[in-house]
Amino acid sequence: MSSASTSTVPSLNKVIEYDTEQLIVFLREKNLNLTENEFKILHEQQVSGRAFLRLTERNLQDPPFNFLSGPASEIVKLVEQLKRLNQIIEYDTEQLIIFLREKNLNLTENDFKIFREQQVSGRAFLRLTKRELLDPPFNFLGGPALEIAELVEQLIQSNQRVLSLEEYLSYTIPYIAYSSLGTSSKSSTKVSGNPPIKVVLWDEFLNEVNSHKFDQETEYKEPPPFVFDYINTNEETVRNSYNNNVCRILNRVIKDIQFAMQFLDGTGYPDFCCHLIVKDKLLFPIEINVLVTNDQKISDLFNNKEDSELAPKVRQIIQQIYNYMIENKMKYGVLSTYNDHWFIKRECDILFISENIKYNSTHPSVLKSYAYLIKLAKNDTYSSDPRIIEKPDDSLCPFRKPKHDNCDDDDDDLNSSHNPSKKSKQSFFKQSSQSSKWSSSEQSYSSISKKRKQRKQSIEAQRFNYRDFKYNRLLSAGENNKKVLECEFRGKTIALKSTDLTKKPKCLDEFLNEVKIYKVLAKLQGIYIPELLFYGDLANGMSFVMGMTIVGTSLNHHRIDRRLKNRVIMTLKKVHEYNILHNDIRKENILIDEKGYVYLIDFGFSIQTYDENMFREEKAQLERLLEYMM
Numbered sequence: 001m002s003s004a005s006t007s008t009v010p011s012l013n014k015v016i017e018y019d020t021e022q023l024i025v026f027l028r029e030k031n032l033n034l035t036e037n038e039f040k041i042l043h044e045q046q047v048s049g050r051a052f053l054r055l056t057e058r059n060l061q062d063p064p065f066n067f068l069s070g071p072a073s074e075i076v077k078l079v080e081q082l083k084r085l086n087q088i089i090e091y092d093t094e095q096l097i098i099f100l101r102e103k104n105l106n107l108t109e110n111d112f113k114i115f116r117e118q119q120v121s122g123r124a125f126l127r128l129t130k131r132e133l134l135d136p137p138f139n140f141l142g143g144p145a146l147e148i149a150e151l152v153e154q155l156i157q158s159n160q161r162v163l164s165l166e167e168y169l170s171y172t173i174p175y176i177a178y179s180s181l182g183t184s185s186k187s188s189t190k191v192s193g194n195p196p197i198k199v200v201l202w203d204e205f206l207n208e209v210n211s212h213k214f215d216q217e218t219e220y221k222e223p224p225p226f227v228f229d230y231i232n233t234n235e236e237t238v239r240n241s242y243n244n245n246v247c248r249i250l251n252r253v254i255k256d257i258q259f260a261m262q263f264l265d266g267t268g269y270p271d272f273c274c275h276l277i278v279k280d281k282l283l284f285p286i287e288i289n290v291l292v293t294n295d296q297k298i299s300d301l302f303n304n305k306e307d308s309e310l311a312p313k314v315r316q317i318i319q320q321i322y323n324y325m326i327e328n329k330m331k332y333g334v335l336s337t338y339n340d341h342w343f344i345k346r347e348c349d350i351l352f353i354s355e356n357i358k359y360n361s362t363h364p365s366v367l368k369s370y371a372y373l374i375k376l377a378k379n380d381t382y383s384s385d386p387r388i389i390e391k392p393d394d395s396l397c398p399f400r401k402p403k404h405d406n407c408d409d410d411d412d413d414l415n416s417s418h419n420p421s422k423k424s425k426q427s428f429f430k431q432s433s434q435s436s437k438w439s440s441s442e443q444s445y446s447s448i449s450k451k452r453k454q455r456k457q458s459i460e461a462q463r464f465n466y467r468d469f470k471y472n473r474l475l476s477a478g479e480n481n482k483k484v485l486e487c488e489f490r491g492k493t494i495a496l497k498s499t500d501l502t503k504k505p506k507c508l509d510e511f512l513n514e515v516k517i518y519k520v521l522a523k524l525q526g527i528y529i530p531e532l533l534f535y536g537d538l539a540n541g542m543s544f545v546m547g548m549t550i551v552g553t554s555l556n557h558h559r560i561d562r563r564l565k566n567r568v569i570m571t572l573k574k575v576h577e578y579n580i581l582h583n584d585i586r587k588e589n590i591l592i593d594e595k596g597y598v599y600l601i602d603f604g605f606s607i608q609t610y611d612e613n614m615f616r617e618e619k620a621q622l623e624r625l626l627e628y629m630m
Helices: 012-016 020-029 036-044 057-061 069-089 093-102 109-117 130-134 142-157 165-169 205-211 235-253 298-303 310-327 366-379 407-418 423-430 435-445 450-457 507-520 562-576 612-629
Strands: 198-201 257-260 272-276 281-288 332-336 340-347 350-353 462-464 470-477 483-489 492-500 532-538 543-548 590-592 598-600
Touching: 020 036, 057 069, 069 142, 093 109, 130 142, 165 235, 165 366, 198 298, 205 366, 235 257, 235 272, 235 281, 235 366, 272 366, 281 310, 281 366, 298 310, 298 350, 310 332, 310 340, 310 350, 332 366, 340 366, 470 492, 492 507, 507 532, 507 543, 562 598, 562 612
Parallel strands: 198 350, 281 332, 462 532
Antiparallel strands: 257 272, 272 281, 332 340, 340 350, 470 483, 483 492, 492 543, 532 543, 590 598
């Protein structure tokens, strides 16, 4: 044992001097599994350290304390352990030797003589380790050294409560106080979509959690390291407290899962997700909201058609988590305000929502409820609601089939646009290093028919639902919840750019601006920028999406030589010729395909301008970037 083992054991004289607040701090550190209500009682009764050391189990179970037998027994055991350990700490050498003789440790008179010679007191004894006993000046034999070290460890551990997983999960999480100034939110819960057919109470959930017993073998020497004293002023505060006092705590003890703010392979962006680490498999999404239900069942509020204030907000919040569950085919999910938690099960289009489990609930506790939901989700992750993929469609723009006057002409346009290795792009890049031959590239551009350009310019916004897409993988993720996903749509593999408008509603302007720029650059689509296939609302405004052709990988995956540098610069020049300033030149926004052709992406911040100085500066910025990467 190290000296640190006894440094946290206060003397009885010190405990006697504790006022009520100091006593409560001390008891929190002792891992007695007391609830906030029990601490409140000690505070109301103004129990000092002196009074605490006189408490008996009967005192605690009778008025005015009225403690349950479990907490009362825990407190009395602590009092006895404190008295016993502090008694040993106060021993002088002779008292210590008498104590050791009573323990029948098979020590010899010579061993006791060594203790006398070294003047070992009770406090020094409790700091001894096996190594110290074997080394000078003690030089004990291995057997006696081991017996003494084990006794010291037993004495120390008798004052330290060792927790099983079941006991660890039974701790209640700290309360978040609400600011007197109120709370604010930057996100929006104005969501829609196909609502669940039915929302009912998951009435068996609480009983299932209470009856389940977690591992009793695993031992934890410390209680959950909660962070206290959060004051709720906005949703970000709630998320921080949730991350510290729920996610981080569960990640410590359930080793094969991870709670985290993590991007999903879908357009939505829930506040937190629980993943299975090994397979990086999503188990369930978690959505945090500021919501006051006045202790009404959330399932009842959802179905209440007469309440015009609280019920509509509840329906919006439930729709939001339901959309996340539908999009990712999840069977389970969680809604939380931090102080309140609702656990959700989805069977196709029916939602079962548990009763509210409050922060200070003990039967069951919040942590145990999450641990039980993890167990359920590991065994049965997905709901029986397979995503429907529409039949393949070979049209260029599968969402709106245009009428063509000449099918052969349109086929030629399709080939020249989708395949940058055709003559148009070959001609341009072959002569890109010779400024005197710009006319060749101009001629290649003019090969795209006016009919095709008009069609690209006239693409209109459409409405989509989650069953329109099958997500393959996440290609990239950026600020403001923007994501690019590789997905299947009607048999075609496309890039789907999306943002969750419930979290970042202001991103809509950026996306609409990008659509506008794509239409201005219609003639460059499929050659120097990806082709815009469609855009519009997903799930009636839950997300905004843009479908584009997949054209390559980012610049930082490629070796930059002089030839590629010229191609990149010439591509930007073609965009500038349409009076478009890209306005976000980064290596992530420059893509190269397998044949070395260059595409610019991400026009959300682009502007139309006639300022030649701005174009020159952007070109210089790009040149500096390329020189740095060469």
